[in-house]
Amino acid sequence: MHRLNKLYGAVVACMMAGLIFCCFAEAGTEGLWTRKKAPTIEELTGGKVKIGDIIEKENVDLVRDYLPPSIHECVQRGMILRMGSQLPLEERVPKYFIEATEKYQGQAVVDEHGSAYLKDGSIWPGGIPFVEPKTALEVMANVKFGETYDDAVITPYSTHFINREGKVYKTNKRMVKILNTTGRLSIPPIGAFPGMEKIKYKRITGQTYPLAQKGLGLVVTRYYDDTAHQDEGFIYLPAFKRTIRVSVTTWQDSIGGSDMTYGDTMGFSEPYGFWNFKLIGKKMMLIPEPKSPFTLVSRETGKLHPDFKFTVGEKFPVLGWCITPLYVVEATPKVKHIYKKRILYVLATEYWANVQMFPYTEMYDRAGKLWKMYLTGYGYINHDDGEPRLSCNTLNIYDFQADHMSFLFLSSFWQTGLKPGNFTLKSLLQYSR
């Protein structure tokens, strides 16, 4: 009896221990990705580079291992990097987004077009589909389906055209509204707008400057499977005073003469079905820091902060840079394309952002020579709905071969409660003249 009691006690103890272990283990798995912490540049360089240091052409070799070829080349051409610091995930993305990611973890599948679904075939409800992606397509599905916001108003959204001397010679301005119709986590309806389950988002753009383009409006529908069902668009032409159908699948054409193509938007926005992806690996790299000492662009006026500095005239912005783990993906087109390949650098999930999951991307011409770079300047944490959102203030698209820069700076307002009715052909008239 005594032995039985001992055995019973041992079994109970084992069960308790197992239960406790399982609980801790489970908690550890859940929280692991949120608690991962990247080393600092100081730790990686053995103290040779410290936060606050300036990296320029003369000392760039100290951090060369943590820079992509494009940024290294920019530094050679006059860009300087100020060493900054990183923020933990809970200060970068909303809490509900972290909870949704954990809730649906392990339930995502991705098809050959890079579209994420739940295992039962229903649309992805929101959150990051693959916290520990194993393939390039899973990394890319995270980018497409891991947005943390339901809607956004970006205004003003300015573009400076900058010549090789670093002089701004032309400007245009616009306003952009985006509505995610699926994957909604915060503003009702949660999930998807009824009847719009096949749509990923709707976007409306209204040109505001210069006068010759003022009133030009474009409304675009991006479908959930954007390869099978491609983008649709209508444009309001102020000179013609009418809305006409327009082809919005010319992803290889430049936007308004800038260095950015339609496919370069957000770092890479062409349908995945037309590309092959190869995961190069996960690597510690320097990226623009999430929070600058000051907000780079004023939300009230849309103007650049007076302390925001540039080098080589106004060509290269002076940003803070911090070490962050990134997935490196090589994308090669399946179709005839102006680019031979793109190298895409994707935030690791533990350093996710509200938007712009590519801190930078590189585009190579058909001869395989570095042609362009897309650089995201994050710059500030937005709290429009009380939740933190790592937002983007600036974008640089730099043509290395022409030594020409398109510098975009913007002010964003998140979770404004937009409805599908704000994205109709009739709503284009609101921006018209």
Place this chain on the structure above:
Amino acid sequence: MKRIICIIWALALIIFPGPAGVEPAGAEIQITDNFSVAGFLRYELGVHTGGSNPNNPEQNGNHDFTLSRTFLVTEWVYEPTDNFKLFTKARLIGDQTQRIDNHLRSYDAFPIDVSKNDWTLMKVDGDEYRAEIWEMYGDIKAGNLWLRLGKQQIVWGEMIGTRILDIINPLDMSWHLNFEPEEFENIRIPNWAIRGSYLIEQPFLEELSIEGFINPGDILPQQNPDSGAPFNLMNLPSFMQIHKKHRRDDTEYGFRLGYKVKGVYGTLCYLHLFDDGFKLETEGFAPDHINGVPFFAGQGNFTPYAMLLNAVYQPMDIYGLTLNYDLTYPYNMVFTYEGAWIPNQPYQDRLSSTPEVRDLGTFKWALRIDRPTAVFPPRFMGVDFQHMKIMFQFSQTIREGDENTVSGSNNSKIDKSNEMIVLKFTQPFDHNNWEPMIQFVYDLDDAYMIKPGFKRTCGDHWYFDLYGVFIGGAETRPGRLGYLDYASEIFGRITYQF
């Protein structure tokens, strides 16, 4: 004239003020958070390359210039909320064509007119200048309802440069026909109207909307050039005395339904309008010893008479349809169709011995194909090239019944059908700082117009355009393209926008 100068100075003081009060944001001037003004200052010069205008027989030789105009256009926007906006476009225009070309005899360069007590046009003008409120409207948005009230341009239909359903507002053809590169924006005469649309949200059709407008009486006809103007289209014999029976105070209206079904977007519409071009109707004869002719000499009466005519603008019913479809990547082609059936299109009666009007059912349709195409590599000879915009359009007008019973302009013969092809290429390059284009218009009865040109943008404020308009061909009946061969020209514009 003093009044005009005062207005120009007042505007200049507001637009280019001292350091206080107004903050230029880029080039648009933000007066307050909700109130802004933008605009442009432009000089436009047209050099004549065609023959003498046959409609100006009294002209002293062939003219050298078709146009010399200066514009100050301002657009004032007050937008306190997303749901309410006030917009006003004010224009000050001076025309110097007669002053720089002594071949031209005197004419009114701004012939649009209404009686002095008609306040709605809101203009001050003379033969060589004009100050006016061109557009002035308010936009109100309430849920799915959108309203625009005021003096406005209403454009239905989707064809560019071809007026099938874009016929709600008349055109001011008096100064440059329809050669302006902005299509009709600068010449479509805004009318006072109430316009509204409502988005009907339901689960069956996307983009289902109903739209309508009422013009309660601000009706103007198409404005042709004054007699003696470089582009004058008509030369009436002096014995014809025309009394224009305008349609001001009558009502125009229309309804339109928009919808989208499986990738096809379409509209259906009905319009009740008055013909923009007048037709002549005989009222009678009156003795006129100066301009008259002895109509009844055969009956032994040699008294010279003038023919009294009414220029009438007949009512029309228009039933319209548009459809468009986007054939996506890799084709990137957009197909657009537009058609209109007008059962009572007015024509001049050919069978009558004196001018009368006869209706004939008329069907107009057009098909356009747009395709942005990478003709040049994105980097070519050290310069970046954008996609070339290629546009092809075929349009046709078909008349029911016997076309021999009616006639066109200047009593010309009308065909059973007319066909026109338009091909246009626009190739922006160098970050859109250069935008060359060429447009070919071909009338299948053998007439053509070739319109090459380019736009050069220099920074935020300045741009320059230069275009040629070359017209020719064997089909030279009045009202047809080849008739305008005398209008061939090269014109350029210098614009400062702010």
